[in-house]
Amino acid sequence: xxxxxxxxxxxxxxxxxxxxxxxxxxxxxxxxxxxxxxxxxxxxxxxxxxxxxxxxxxxxxxxxxxxxxxxxxxxxxxxxxxxxxxxxxxxxxxxxxxxxxxxxxxxxxxxxxxxxxxxxxxxxxxxxxxxxxxxxxxxxxxxxxxxxxxxxxxxxxxxxxxxxxxxxxxxxxxxxxxxx
Amino acid sequence: xxxxxxxxxxxxxxxxxxxxxxxxxxxxxxxxxxxxxxxxxxxxxxxxxxxxxxxxxxxxxxxxxxxxxxxxxxxxxxxxxxxxxxxxxxxxxxxxxxxxxxxxxxxxxxxxxxxxxxxxxxxxxxxxxxxxxxxxxxxxxxxxxxxxxxxxxxxxxxxxxxxxxxxxxxxxxxxxxxxxxxxxxxxxxxxxxxxxxxxxxxxxxxxxxxxxxxxxxxxxxxxxxxxxxxxxxxxxxxxxxxxxxxxxxxxxxxxxxxxxxxxxxxxxxxxxxxxxxxxxxxxxxxxxxxxxxxxxxxxxxxxxxxxxxxxxxxxxxxxxxxxxxxxxxxxxxxxxxxxxxxxxxxxxxxxxxxxxxxxxxxxxxxxxxxxxxxxxxxxxxxxxxxxxxxxxxxxxxxxxxxxxxxxxxxxxxxxxxxxxxxxxxxxxxxxxxxxxxxxxxxxxxxxxxxxxxxxxxxxxxxxxxxxxxxxxxxxxxxxxxxxxxxxxxxxxxxxxxxxxxxxxxxxxxxxxxxxxxxxxxxxxxxxxxxxxxxxxxxxxxxxxxxxxxxxxxxxxxxxxxxxxxxxxxxxxxxxxxxxxxxxxxxxxxxxxxxxxxxxxxxxxxxxxxxxxxxxxxxxxxx
Numbered sequence: 174x175x176x177x178x179x180x181x182x183x184x185x186x187x188x189x190x191x192x193x194x195x196x197x198x199x200x201x202x203x204x205x206x207x208x209x210x211x212x213x214x215x216x217x218x219x220x221x222x223x224x225x226x227x228x229x230x231x232x233x234x235x236x237x238x239x240x241x242x243x244x245x246x247x248x249x250x251x252x253x254x255x256x257x258x259x260x261x262x263x264x265x266x267x268x269x270x271x272x273x274x275x276x277x278x279x280x281x282x283x284x285x286x287x288x289x290x291x292x293x294x295x296x297x298x299x300x301x302x303x304x305x306x307x308x309x310x311x312x313x314x315x316x317x318x319x320x321x322x323x324x325x326x327x328x329x330x331x332x333x334x335x336x337x338x339x340x341x342x343x344x345x346x347x348x349x350x351x352x353x
Numbered sequence: 354x355x356x357x358x359x360x361x362x363x364x365x366x367x368x369x370x371x372x373x374x375x376x377x378x379x380x381x382x383x384x385x386x387x388x389x390x391x392x393x394x395x396x397x398x399x400x401x402x403x404x405x406x407x408x409x410x411x412x413x414x415x416x417x418x419x420x421x422x423x424x425x426x427x428x429x430x431x432x433x434x435x436x437x438x439x440x441x442x443x444x445x446x447x448x449x450x451x452x453x454x455x456x457x458x459x460x461x462x463x464x465x466x467x468x469x470x471x472x473x474x475x476x477x478x479x480x481x482x483x484x485x486x487x488x489x490x491x492x493x494x495x496x497x498x499x500x501x502x503x504x505x506x507x508x509x510x511x512x513x514x515x516x517x518x519x520x521x522x523x524x525x526x527x528x529x530x531x532x533x534x535x536x537x538x539x540x541x542x543x544x545x546x547x548x549x550x551x552x553x554x555x556x557x558x559x560x561x562x563x564x565x566x567x568x569x570x571x572x573x574x575x576x577x578x579x580x581x582x583x584x585x586x587x588x589x590x591x592x593x594x595x596x597x598x599x600x601x602x603x604x605x606x607x608x609x610x611x612x613x614x615x616x617x618x619x620x621x622x623x624x625x626x627x628x629x630x631x632x633x634x635x636x637x638x639x640x641x642x643x644x645x646x647x648x649x650x651x652x653x654x655x656x657x658x659x660x661x662x663x664x665x666x667x668x669x670x671x672x673x674x675x676x677x678x679x680x681x682x683x684x685x686x687x688x689x690x691x692x693x694x695x696x697x698x699x700x701x702x703x704x705x706x707x708x709x710x711x712x713x714x715x716x717x718x719x720x721x722x723x724x725x726x727x728x729x730x731x732x733x734x735x736x737x738x739x740x741x742x743x744x745x746x747x748x749x750x751x752x753x754x755x756x757x758x759x760x761x762x763x764x765x766x767x768x769x770x771x772x773x774x775x776x777x778x779x780x781x782x783x784x785x786x787x788x789x790x791x792x793x794x795x796x797x798x799x800x801x802x803x804x805x806x807x808x809x810x811x812x813x814x815x816x817x818x819x820x821x822x823x824x825x826x827x828x829x830x831x832x833x834x835x836x837x838x839x840x841x842x843x844x845x846x847x848x849x850x851x852x853x854x855x856x857x858x859x860x861x862x863x864x865x866x867x868x869x870x871x872x873x874x875x876x877x878x879x880x881x882x883x884x885x886x887x888x889x890x891x892x893x894x895x896x897x898x899x900x901x902x903x904x905x906x907x908x909x910x911x912x913x914x915x916x917x918x919x920x921x922x923x924x925x926x927x928x929x930x931x932x933x934x935x936x937x938x939x940x941x942x943x944x945x946x947x948x949x950x951x952x953x954x955x956x957x958x959x960x961x962x963x964x965x966x967x968x969x970x971x972x973x974x975x
Contacts, residue, residue, distance in 0.1 A: 189965075190965045205965060207574075207576050207743065208964045208965055209961065209964055209965070210743055210745065211743050211964065212960045212961055212963075212964040213957070213960075213961060214743060214744075214745075214833075215772060215832070215833040216533070216729075216732065216733060216743070216744060216833065219532055219533065219733040219734075219735070220372070220502075220733065220734055220735030220894065220898075221735075221898050222894075222895045222898055222899075222946055222949075223946055224946050224947075224949060224950050224953045225898075225953050225957075228953055228954060228957050229957075230772055230830075230832065230833075232957060232961070233772050233833075234772045234773055234774045234830070237769075237770050237771075237772065237773050238773070238774070240770070241769075241770075345676060348676060349673065349676075352669055352672055352673070
């Protein structure tokens with residue numbers, strides 16, 4: 174499910190008063206998030222009247238939505254590209270480089286093997302490798318979006334990250350399954 | 354501008370008077386009520402000085418009810434009508450409860466939630482819980498010398514929507530205004546964190562009488578943020594008792610005991626379990642109804658052996674929660690133990706081994722949840738500035754909808770910080786289709802049949818169109834209590850489709866009204882008077898709040914016409930407060946709310962921009 178088209182009057186970067194970059198200081202993001210929720214969270218409005226409570230709910234929900242998008246590298250990239258009018262085409266563009274697709278198949282097989290043989294150690298290793306590859310792609314995104322404005326390449330990197338995200342889900346569900 | 358004079362007896366005499374609010378731990382085995390007095394959170398005792406109220410309710414043939422110690426004393430004599438651990442039945446159907454044979458109750462299989470047939474009639478677990486809450490409410494009002502503004506009621510973090518809604522319904526029946534449903538581990542974290550000025554990532558391991566929760570929280574500079582939560586809402590101390598009970602049956606070659614013997618042995622089993630905390634052996638001597646004698650000794654070693662897999666069952670949700678939070682055991686700074694069952698030495702040993710550190714037990718595991726709830730209640734009632742700390746909790750189980758083939762499509766993932774909302778678009782599959790049915794479920798499984806059914810919605814009034822052209826946006830909103838509400842809109846025409854909500858479980862408003870009417874305490878007259886009082890109190894609070902807002906921002910954010918309009922609405926509300934019926938008061942209050950709407954929005958903008966210290970751009974479109 175794609176996230177909503179950003180509100181052009183105020184996007185999440187503006188709401189959080191952060192620069193519209195892919196590279197973000199996560200400590201600063203957390204700080205802004207806490208500052209915002211301190212003002213708008215329903216707990217602060219519990220003893221007040223209905224209109225204030227309703228506003229608080231809407232604001233707190235929106236702040237939570239913004240935080241989820243800004244703290245996740247893939248969601249943040251997708252959002253930034255959308256702000257620049259670029260559709261990442263995750264649902265529609267399935268053409269990927271052959272070597273990438275081959276690697277995907279190998280990943281899947283390795284996860285399946287580990288799952289079937291109940292090998293937690295192997296899953297841990299796969300998890301670590303996947304995290305490393307994810308970080309490499311995220312570093313690429315930073316360069317493409319912030320430094321080069323190479324949005325087509327960035328969109329492709331997001332599509333690849335989406336594949337890796339699905340692999341991470343498979344590893345997580347393999348862990349759950351082995352765990353009982 | 355003159356302050357409005359409020360002088361009615363029974364209503365708050367001065368603005369910003371301390372409001373009476375409490376925290377209630379509605380536990381499986383014991384319940385407690387606590388409050389903040391002189392800045393300190395304290396548990397309120399009953400007349401005999403007891404803090405714990407056994408969560409036991411006994412129904413008598415004359416319609417009267419015993420709650421607590423008196424009921425507990427009769428549990429072996431009258432097991433059918435003495436309900437213990439009703440929390441295990443909240444929001445659950447008969448098929449959810451595992452082994453009903455060792456429970457002496459007469460179950461009634463009802464749609465959504467099981468019922469219990471007692472000598473005083475068929476009772477819902479909601480009614481049973483309400484009896485416990487009524488006692489606590491009376492205790493609090495007696496102790497504090499006044500009517501309560503509201504209560505924070507704790508629930509296991511892993512309670513789903515059905516279980517939470519049932520808890521809220523019980524509070525309504527008991528005449529309590531629920532300020533918040535608060536997750537038990539979070540409540541404990543508040544009590545612990547504020548007490549110790551703790552910073553870092555902590556795990557709260559909460560093993561109660563019937564439920565298990567594990568929550569992982571990050572505490573930093575006054576922010577309590579739940580990173581992940583998991584658990585098992587059907588695993589607790591009762592299950593350890595049951596193991597001992599089964600062992601006793603086996604050891605003594607017994608089978609198919611009657612209700613009284615069953616209850617008696619279960620009670621002995623619990624006593625033995627507690628004895629084994631401090632002693633190496635526990636002895637059983639008993640005479641059953643049929644004359645058989647029991648003479649057995651249970652060693653600590655054997656008890657450990659028989660409870661091993663129950664304990665390891667608690668570690669599985671712990672591992673899941675750590676994975677969801679993206680953390681390893683080494684990242685956990687401290688483990689807080691909550692719940693009476695964590696007194697078992699074997700539980701402490703297993704937790705210490707898993708986390709590689711000694712768990713923290715410096716707060717009383719029976720009281721810490723109520724104490725934390727009271728601290729939160731104090732804030733929510735408006736008694737103190739809430740700038741000191743912020744609580745960010747999560748929904749424990751994913752919410753989804755049923756799609757083709759009986760599959761569950763997740764809309765809101767577990768561990769999403771609340772409040773949260775997601776929208777999903779649907780369309781019609783037949784030309785001219787004007788209605789659509791949506792089934793909302795909760796859980797992590799792939800198949801809808803393995804998840805908890807929450808509600809089935811029928812959207813009606815969709816304008817007839819070609820199949821596939823209608824765009825119906827369904828929005829799922831989870832509030833700060835973790836409860837779901839759903840709204841829908843056809844995007845093309847803007848029509849708000851009518852939604853008929855059929856909850857799959859629990860009580861309708863009509864059921865609650867009926868129960869209130871049936872209950873001896875609330876005669877029809879009382880209900881009218883009560884409705885009026887509530888409306889007056891709410892209107893009073895509204896007037897105070899608007900007054901305060903005008904004092905703060907009336908001159909900067911409003912012009913004279915705006916101020917006059919609001920003041921006019923305030924005066925009209927004030928004038929009907931004493932003389933009118935509750936509908937009139939409600940209507941004038943609604944008008945005042947409407948008059949202050951854009952003022953409230955402007956104040957919100959201002960406070961958000963002040964939070965970040967920067968300039969605010971144009972109004973956020975809602």
